[in-house]
Amino acid sequence: MSCADLCCLFCWPPLPSRIAAKLAFLPPEPTYSLVTSADATTSAADRHGVASPAFQLHLSDRAEFQFSNEDKSRFLDAFLATTANGSTIACMMVSAGAHARSKYTLLFSHGNAVDLGQISSFLIGLARRINMNVFSYDYSGYGASTGRPLEKNLYADIDCAWQQLIGRYNLSPGEIVLYGQSIGTVPTVDLATRVNPAGVVLHSPLLSGLRVAFPDTSRTWFFDAFPNIEKAPRIRSPCLIIHGTEDEVIDFAHGLALHDRLPQPAVEPLWIEGAGHNDIELRQRHHGAAPSAAAGQYVPHEDEGAGARGGGGASMTCRDLCRLFCWPPLPSRIAAKLAFLPPRPTYSLVGDMHSPRFQINPPDMEDPAAAPPAMQLTEDEADCLEAFTANTARGSTIACVLIRTVRSRKGSKYTLLFSHGNAVDLGQMSGFLIDLGRKLNMNVFSYDYSGYGASTGQPLEKNLYADIDCAWQQLIGRYNLSPGEIVLYGQSIGTVPTVDLATRVNPAGVVLHSPLLSGLRVAFPDTSRTWFFDAFPNIEKAPRIHSPCLVIHGTEDEVINIAHGLAIYERLPRSVDPLWVEGAGHNDIELFPQYLLRLRSFLYDELEAMNASIGADADRAVAGGGSTSTTARDKVRGDQS
Incomplete structure (x- = not known):
């Protein structure tokens, strides 16, 4: 640059x-x-x-x-x-x-x-x-x-x-x-x-x-x-x-x-x-x-x-025009707006808004600009999906879903907080999330970003961070989960709020699926420093993640080059062996068998061992005259970085 x-x-x-x-x-x-x-x-x-x-x-x-x-x-x-x-x-x-x-x-x-x-x-x-x-x-x-x-x-x-x-x-x-x-x-x-x-x-x-x-x-x-x-x-x-x-x-x-x-x-x-x-x-x-x-x-x-995707896109207002062409120029805002591609909603929340019913919208056969239709849910699938709305600190109302798939005591103690990729909403993702939860024998919580699906507000970078904060608080407050029972999972643009939240809380683990380094590094691959106006600066935040972190990336990713995943992996304090999926692109990693095998190994084997090690080190620090157990545990996390 x-x-x-x-x-x-x-x-x-x-x-x-x-x-x-x-x-x-x-x-x-x-x-x-x-x-x-x-x-x-x-x-x-x-x-x-x-x-x-x-x-x-x-x-x-x-x-x-x-x-x-x-x-x-x-x-x-x-x-x-x-x-x-x-x-x-x-x-x-x-x-x-x-x-x-x-x-x-x-x-x-x-x-x-x-x-x-x-x-x-x-x-x-x-x-x-x-x-x-x-x-x-x-x-x-x-x-x-x-x-x-x-x-x-x-x-x-x-x-x-x-x-x-x-x-x-x-x-x-x-x-x-x-x-x-x-x-x-x-x-x-x-x-x-x-x-x-x-x-x-x-x-x-x-x-x-x-x-x-x-x-x-x-x-x-x-x-x-x-x-x-x-x-x-x-x-x-x-x-x-x-x-x-x-x-x-x-x-x-x-x-x-x-x-x-x-x-x-x-x-x-x-x-x-x-x-x-x-x-x-x-x-x-x-x-x-x-x-x-x-x-x-x-x-x-x-x-x-x-234009295209009329109902799903953001109309160009006078304010947008001023932000684009008048002083002060804000390229990070331009990059962010170009990065968000909310589709037309493929689902609705109907009935009582305190406990609404999640309903897939029928495909609009007369509208060529409509988003690809979501798969209709079976009765069994609908029964395991709990939907509701929640208000963020920035005034958006976001749609949330908890998918309960754990059927036995052999299920995982963790719940996955899933931040999805671009150009999709919860309607399009619901079938995949239910299938993922069943295959991992794990409950999955997900949400739509501001301006996506049934969520209100605008799709902006600062709203991403408020959205995931709200989702995290729902798991803590509404479902009485502790941070150690939550695994953060971000895919593509979903790695942006995931990385940010992981620097401020202590989840059991983090999964970064096709992560990006920053907005400008996607547009200008030779950028060697993070400018103060850059959008989505994952590269600067990754070193502050002290939970075990798994990076997954396709070697033929045509949207976010694998070099982004490699660089993120090298900057993580507590990374586990990454998964580089040979021949996979940006949107097909889930189709490769090694995807689920690596996820299961991380969630069922490595997390237990790594977090047990942290707990033992923290207990020894307290026994040796350290301060409170919480402070000691945090110190051990920091020392291991």
Whole structure:
């Protein structure tokens, strides 16, 4: 994080569009390199007969290339080109070889968090399936491309790629089809308004940066980033929009709204039922089945053209606007607001509010922006779930549930205080929590953050801490549990309140599942210190946790890199052996068998032994003339750190 980055984040003039753009770019570690070949023949010359240097493409193991080296040499032509903004970008022409039947060439702008190395196998497969040559490139700051990943560089990058097709490969505009995926739709839409390609494909497009962060935003502010919604009406080429109905990153409503704004007559869109953000390509209909069956399945509400997840998001108020653009700039608040993604409530608390009944809402079949429906509970499951509301110190009323699954004396003496991840609520989590409690033979208590589910208030960092304080007090006061009978469990963003509470109380143990170091370290992975305005500073608080702590993280986590889990683990005073789940991402760790095995070992074996050791040491300290037993016990905890 350079001085320039710091100034852009915190000093005048505040530039929220720049902050949003920087948070949007997630360039991975390069998975390939381009090396000038001394003995290879020069690659294709441009239309003026000027030959460029030939390059050899070297792919690392992380590229997971699925073809042979002969295929790589035969089908991939890689080279470097210089953009108008001074970046040198990596380009790749993927030949369909003998499979080529179409006169068109696809100009493919890829999604986020990948580079040409990682998508090279996919591009070869795509070229063969659609019988078409495919040209792609890496954005500035991605892969072997130099420069910085900025919005203005996106536009210069695709301009350069377009010019390579026109000049180097002697293609006419009518022989090029633009294809943008996710963040790649941003340069694709922009270029499509300035040239006349044969066609345009927008795969999981976004309306604008602020509409992703603030789904109810109803206008395009002058400082908004990636304003596809304003540019789409100026696309005159035929345009196909493809979007998954269960997209968890860019809501399906973005695709609907863009389709409505395209000049008529628009091409029939492809809405893929059940598909998320990263699995559309796995559906057969993506590669050629007629989309007519899907067209017209969903009709957006009148107000849906502006954003996504309308009921679940935070509307952009005048206060929000001032916080975003006026003095004093508060990037930690911006980062926090971008981090919270409350879904539309999937459950209701009905009846007497002192002892309400937990009821799963039926799925809204007419509303494409609704959250994925929660599983209906069986009668037996509903019987073990006790729901109620409680008031926090900051004035929110939060929904709480206690899941009683312990059926015998062999059950654990501990109760799990579970702080869930983002973009879900208790309705969606209830089935998982009941199953987890039964498999661990342990009662589970959970709650919804302010602004999530049936909880009132706003989803803010300071409210997270008040919410978990309230949940803790319910276990202590309402259920008469002692701190030594409670194990804190935080998942993803839920590790933020979990870590904070664990520094202020003495639970029996702590589980951190896919933890983050801090907000800025997610957005700026090279950040080496904690700035005073950083959000979610787990890295600074972790050394003050003196309870036994288990860290769980997937090695292929695409949201919070495993480096966060490793760094947290190294800073814990009383960590146990961590669980690094090989091949697991951010949302599938629970599907791996070692997850439950490690949890059981921690909860039933290690906690008992470690806490018994602390108790014995504390008793010896008291017998030796120490002060009160409580003080001695706390001292022993501190000494062991």
